[in-house]
């Protein structure tokens with residue numbers, strides 16, 4: 001249904017004998033907002049810079065609307081880019097920064113001014129045209145950088161950790177603003193971040209990268225709830241791990257803390273007596289007071305962290321420990337430190353990761 | 356990308372040629388003193404000249420004195436400005452930069468008018484007085500470099516914290532400077548010292564007008580009277596300058612890590 | 618670095634609001650003791666600056682307006698307009714401007730080549746070290762080196778003659794305007810490299826990349842961003858190079874004797890033996906030199922403050 005816009009084929013890049021991008025294949029749709037998510041050094045920036053044309057791939061192809069752009073210099077690609085450190089031209093005021101791409105493209109002055117005004121309104125900085133970059137806050141500078149990248153109507157927008165130099169509050173509001181502008185313009189966007197919450201909250205789809213490989217490519221919902229590899233499961237969100245032993249592989253049962261439970265996700269390759277790790281998100285674990293869950297375990301509260309709308313408890317189960325989230329209910333104070341609790345887990349929420 | 360790199364090489368090669376050819380030519384010239392072929396006789400002739408030895412050691416002596424006096428003037432002032440009076444910084448820096456814009460010949464002309472035998476402070480009336488004036492003139496010449504070096508050294512160490520720590524331990528200002536600040540900026544100070552030496556060792560204008568037989572004046576005399584010895588002297592001077600500047604590079608390796616730019 | 622007007626250093630930290638009064642003891646005693654320490658620290662510097670920088674220079678300025686009896690006169694300054702003196706000012710200015718402009722242009726090109734030209738990394742540190750040496754290799758020995766290179770018997774002259782080209786018959790003379798300029802470049806270019814290198818380092822890589830994604834060519838980047846950002850530094854260095862050449866005397870003196878009558882050489886001769894037969898005229902000559910160097914710096918300051926509002 002969706003139209004393919006950008007296609008990356010078996011992309012490889014080596015720096016000094018060190019392969020940092022190891023044969024990446026990706027396909028993005030037109031108008032899509034895709035995040036590249038992964039730990040530091042996994043190759044996110046390198047991929048982005050190859051798309052922009054600042055790094056030359058060792059092998060592989062990058063196609064935009066079916067055409068290989070490898071032969072084009074960065075200034076011929078019509079791809080907008082926003083950098084982590086804003087990179088506004090310090091000798092130009094806001095208007096001249098935004099208008100730079102238009103001026104290079106030879107747009108006549110009256111049209112240029114109109115377009116600059118339009119962009120200023122888009123980023124909510126009308127009236128700031130005459131200011132110089134040093135007179136703006138970090139968040140304002142990054143908005144100007146965004147407007148500058150968007151002004152010449154590029155076919156695609158690349159953002160390399162555009163929010164990581166900003167403080168937490170502005171980070172959240174600006175990411176929403178970026179997403180809204182992107183929707184308005186319908187521009188295909190690649191957003192690099194190492195912040196999983198950021199990626200989950202604004203992306204249409206997320207590419208999870210690890211050491212130069214794509215671990216998983218999917219919608220935030222899939223990435224979070226159905227991680228396909230152990231890396232994705234642990235990197236995105238918090239994960240509980242309970243150690244269990246396979247009781248009967250055929251019946252998909254395991255022994256956990258003295259009881260035997262059925263785990264539908266137990267892989268067919270499991271063998272009787274083998275140790276397995278059962279994993280689940282904190283929100284899949286509940287305080288079993290009245291709740292009906294098929295796995296029920298007893299423990300003691302080891303830690304209580306009040307996070308606002310939710311309360312995270314760490315429960316000591318003897319040989320295991322789990323984190324669980326409960327909603328903050330004004331009428332029910334959380335259990336005290338050391339209090340005995342009973343927890344419940346729905347076996348269908350349990351994932352089994354190899355080893 | 357490719358043509359840019361080619362251009363870089365071309366510019367670099369052009370620059371390298373301009374700077375290296377005169378050095379080679381001078382060296383070659385210094386060897387030409389005998390018709391029969393290349394010899395080092397010009398160097399022998401220079402080194403065995405009593406006036407060479409006398410003028411060189413005199414320059415060295417004045418240079419060392421200028422370094423000591425310069426440090427005594429600059430270190431406390433730079434420290435004071437950094438720590439106690441940052442608002443005076445623009446004025447002090449402006450003064451330290453003056454010698455870069457006031458030519459040496461103007462300075463010495465001013466000295467000659469101000470410190471002549473009939474003045475209130477007749478430094479030029481005695482030999483010792485003239486030596487002192489020459490030393491102070493060199494302090495002035497080296498002031499911009501000396502101040503910068505010391506100030507950079509002070510910047511890299513955390514003067515404020517060190518001073519407060521020393522204050523808490525009950526040290527007075529003099530002790531702070533001598534025992535805490537100075538060892539920390541010794542590398543920067545030595546850099547300033549070698550720069551001063553490089554500037555002073557070949558100086559001609561001031562010494563010549565104060566009638567002091569420094570190395571620069573000796574070189575000028577040789578240049579006016581001999582053919583090949585000047586080339587040998589130029590080579591020797593270059594080696595000395597290189598030595599002084601090389602020491603600064605070497606010292607930079609021992610500088611505190613925070614002094615590095617990257 | 619040695620930028621004449623970069624006096625306000627952002628790294629200087631916040632301006633102190635005076636000595637803090639500490640807890641305990643008599644605050645006044647502490648205050649006075651502090652004051653004394655501060656005075657001892659700064660006094661040598663101030664006295665030195667007054668006695669050996671400011672007053673001697675001001676003395677000359679005053680002397681330029683005095684006749685031999687000490688009365689006020691404008692005659693000395695007006696006498697600067699005599700053809701001989703005016704000619705030496707003119708040639709001095711020409712040599713200084715030419716060597717400053719060429720030195721700045723060539724130094725900038727070399728600095729750009731070694732910093733941004735993707736040359737092997739060892740080249741940069743070698744060039745910087747060499748520049749440190751060459752920028753101080755001035756005066757008498759420098760003139761010897763160029764006599765040995767481009768003098769009538771110099772290696773290059775001889776080799777060119779060997780190759781069939783007679784440098785001196787073609788009109789070149791080391792003891793001339795161009796000869797002096799070429800010699801001065803030997804310390805002007807390295808000085809430029811030393812001063813401008815940190816400024817070039819300050820050009821962020823992302824500016825070039827941002828410009829490229831907006832469609833700009835490398836040339837457009839330099840025209841609209843690179844050079845405008847470097848401009849204040851370039852101007853500052855230019856005025857410093859000008860002053861550097863304008864006050865230089867030893868190189869020219871050893872090279873040309875008094876055949877090329879630049880102002881400092883004229884002044885040197887005047888100080889030695891009152892060749893102008895008027896002591897006041899010597900002071901006026903000095904005043905002229907001070908005014909011209911000061912003007913070069915003022916022009917720089919004015920242009921800088923007018924053109925660079927974005928400079929914080």
Ligand SMILES: Nc1ncnc2c1ncn2[C@@H]1O[C@H](COP(=O)(O)OP(=O)(O)OP(=O)(O)O)[C@@H](O)[C@H]1O
Nearest residue numbers: 015016020038039040041042043044045046047194
């Ligand atoms: N120009 C280069 N030369 C050599 N190695 C490089 C270069 N650029 C990147 N690398 C290396 O390639 C690897 C991937 O770098 P990249 O910048 O793509 O990581 P990243 O995922 O963007 O990390 P971060 O989140 O820290 O920005 C790193 O190990 C890095 O050291």
Ligand SMILES: [Mg+2]
Nearest residue numbers: 044045046160
């Ligand atoms: Mg990165």
